Amino acid sequence: MGRRHKRPLPLLERVEITGVAAEGKALARVNDKVLFVPFAAPGDVLDVQVRRSRKQYMEGEVVRVHSLSPMRVEPFCEHFGTCGGCKWQHLPYEKQLEFKQQQVTDNLERIGKLDPGLVKVYPIAGSDKTTFYRNKMEYTFSNRRWLSRDEIDSERAIDEVEGLGLHVPGMFDKVLDIKKCWLQEDPSNSIRLAIKEIALEKGFSFFDLRANEGLMRNLVIRNTPDGQVMVLMIFGQDDPEAIAGTMQAIHQRFPGLHSLAYMVNTKRNPSMADLEPVIFKGSPFLEEHMEELVFHVGPKSFFQTNSLQARVLYGVIRNFAGLQGHEVLFDLYTGTGSIACFLAPKAGKVVGIEYVDEAVTHARSNARLNSLGNTVFVAGDMADVFDESLMDKEGYPHVIVTDPPRAGMHPKVVKQILQSGAERIVYVSCNPATQARDAELLSSRYKVVKSQAVDMFPQTQHVENVLLLKRV
């Protein structure tokens, strides 16, 4: 058999960008195919080099700009165009909200087969803070940082190859050295820059992501709206002297940290789930407040990453749940139980289900901390544990709140909801497509009556949506 020669991928000229698509990309239609282009905006006219071509779609890279969309605004971050963090900062915030709202209604119509005219769709709740809104950032050390085209093209020698920052999208071994990140309030940037300086001064090795070796591996910075800060260092080698030296130097530069901790990860995979944190100085947790509740957030705890918008989101959930005080409420995919705890004062009983054991332990301690005696947390896979015997034991739900991961609910879970007899379902989702799919699957017994999107992640394409479904 002769070898098949690959045809060169085309350069498409004067392509007009017409919309936005998943993963923060923009799109155009060229010869009956969809073309996805990163960092473009509707209204741009561009020459695009196709980098990948499939039957239904193409992906390309901008090689020449003919004209930029009048919709555009100047990106505020020097790393825009390379960093995967804030891909929509070239769009004005009102447009970002409009596109997010559109994404929700399109999915409800197309996948959920709903007539949006029959659903009360509330305007998306925008975020007051559109920068510096995250309470957690995870950075990676790299011994070979990503070099910009200018750096490569210039004849100058590169004097600093180490980097501490965020991954270039889709590249596990490429880390962009971040000078200023616009996602987390200071002292986040000063801490990251100082820790890099400490590591360089001490001559410690930055992690080699291919060979899987090096001392300085990851850095997690968490903070709260009240100004508490936690620094968690992850070391790639178990070198007590170097670890103590680094931690002491961080403590000296930032004596006011609420919590300073570290972990050692000598495994290949970067997951922290099975690592034990060591508290070097201060408290083992930060305190997040929501109305009269307090949540302890430890080095590994999950907590909604936009604290202020989490309050808005939970307010919508509580409003849609319409609790009178006597109801049995099931909180499916409860995580560390924050929705369950938030709703417990308004319900008769709350049953939270979650498959990460550690999260369930946190959920129980959050409930204890807030004296919420009417909560029960069950650990296990939703498809297995949310069944008749659980409902026989804990009571049949009047209201179900469900907040599944991006993939949506397992068909067995959908089936169980259909058989639960619940009057109302509040469906919280970070993926409007799977949410619309599940709403359709529930439509034999439940009708979508309200929809409210909440913007948890300004400057990105991500949208959180809450649906209220009522039994018909």
Ligand SMILES: C[S@@+](CC[C@H](N)C(=O)[O-])C[C@H]1O[C@@H](n2cnc3c(N)ncnc32)[C@H](O)[C@@H]1O
């Ligand atoms: C989107 S998060 C919800 C977090 C939580 N409701 C909150 O607001 O903090 C989804 C949760 O579902 C859990 N999860 C994912 N798949 C699961 C499954 N098959 N069974 C049980 N829990 C699951 C994840 O561990 C995660 O905590």
